Amino acid sequence: MANGQQIIEQFESFAPKKFAFEGDPIGLQIGTLNKDVKRVLVTLDVLESVVDEAIEKKIDLIIAHHPPIFSKLAQVNDQSAAGRIVMKCIKHEIAVYAAHTNLDVAEGGVNDLMADALGLTDTRVLVPSFENTVYKLAVFVPEEAVERVSDALGRAGAGHIGAYSDCQFHSTGTGQFKATTGAKPYVGQTGQIERVNEVRIETVVTELNHKQVIRAMKKVHPYEEVAYDLIRQEMTAPPLGLGRIGSLEEAMPLRAFAEHVRTAFAVENLRFVGDENRLVRKIAVLGGDGNKYVSTAAFAGADVLVTGDLYFHVAHDAMALGLAVIDPGHHVESVMKQGVVNLLTERFTKQNIRGVELIVSTTNTNPFQFL
Incomplete structure (x- = not known):
């Protein structure tokens, strides 16, 4: 067992708040960290179904990538999902801590985990934001x-x-x-x-x-x-920031690489832009919505950008730049769940923190289904 503050101190040793972009609602969002914590649930999103999972598993602390409270709540009651999430967490004494852009930027965070899943080598930061x-x-x-x-x-x-x-x-x-x-x-x-x-x-x-x-x-x-x-x-030291760019061990056709992305992230479907027969090797990845960084990836020399939530007109822009884009969805950021558990386990071992169980959420929070 450990104190909640002690656990978050270890988390912030690799994803400190100073990495977050201005205005990002990170940190403790619900409850208190001034308590003993036996069980921690790591999740991408905090939906009501995730809170129900936490209640069933007797969780004391949820660590999430996407903040459940992204804008101010006008009221907290059982008439909205956001209100029910807050009420259930408080009733069952579950604290909720969010790490959004700071976990994107962090070494070993979302973007490094995505690059590792694709087998990229010689990676560097795509969008520097922190010296x-x-x-x-x-x-x-x-x-x-x-x-x-x-x-x-x-x-x-x-x-x-x-x-x-x-x-x-x-x-x-x-x-x-x-x-x-x-x-x-x-x-x-x-x-x-x-x-x-x-x-x-x-x-x-x-x-x-x-x-x-x-x-x-x-x-x-x-x-x-x-x-x-x-x-x-x-x-x-090398700068920190959003996204990563690296290389495949060997070039492959775009279609084959798209299949590799689908397998690596275990997604049912994906979209891609570009000539399916073109050989690609230099790959940029950016978790979440990467529409703003299409030109950045192109000018960095990437053959392909792997990102989510691609807009129609941005896809046209990518084509004009000669950049292929693969969109496996926003939900591939769920690689952070096991990644955060691994990083915290390593730090708990070094600091001799015992009696805390780290649990990967099994609730599927992807809103999309495919026919």
Whole structure:
């Protein structure tokens, strides 16, 4: 069992609110996080049928991609589906937390999951929206504590440079301090200058993870007051943003790739625009409604854009740009359900959070049927 705030803190370690686009109604929408949570349901949408599933499964917290409250409610009563959703959740003490565009942007989020499902390689962000600033973190540690502080930094995500992890530089020196009245020094006596053999550990952190890394560092550091530097660097991490663009291992005809998309996302039907015999290899994906980004995908060199909710006239625009488009529907974002469970499971293991069951919703929230 864990506190609801603790669970959302782990979720926001990979999909923080700062990633969300302005005006996106994310975060806690119904209920409270100040409670113990045993069971978490992960869903794409929060429909009344999903809430009924949550009640049946004795869920304490729902994590959803699409916010159930997207605009202000004039009233909350049983005369509307939105009102019944709110009433049922409150009655059964089910909290609802939504992560929309922040989960689209996040590494390992909706767009990465879609790219992975299609087997794309060498992926990069299609629409940059967040600069992940890099900082150098330097901390001074007594020799006997170097291993545990070093390990804590790595586990918290420090030291990632390209394809390398746990990157650090260690140098030795002598630290000096004098504990004043009221201090409880780890070594030495109050009122006396103390000199200690110390190791300076240098590593890199980012705008995204520096706070959690510093918390982890302080938790295991033996000193009462931890001396450290956090310095912005000229080097930058890859930007974060909407969509991904990458490559297939081998080119294939557009029709064959469309069949691949249908199989990968387990959809009954899809639409596509373009010459079915044209060979395609460079693929852009963008979860949800990608109509605004057709020209972006074309100018990025994509042969195909895989997205949902394609408009008639936008399809004409894509044809004029020479860009094929495959529309498997908005609902393919449901790949986030198992993806979020996997990401949270990994973080719970690292943080030794136990007694929380993560459940993938089995309710079908796709509104469309096909003849």
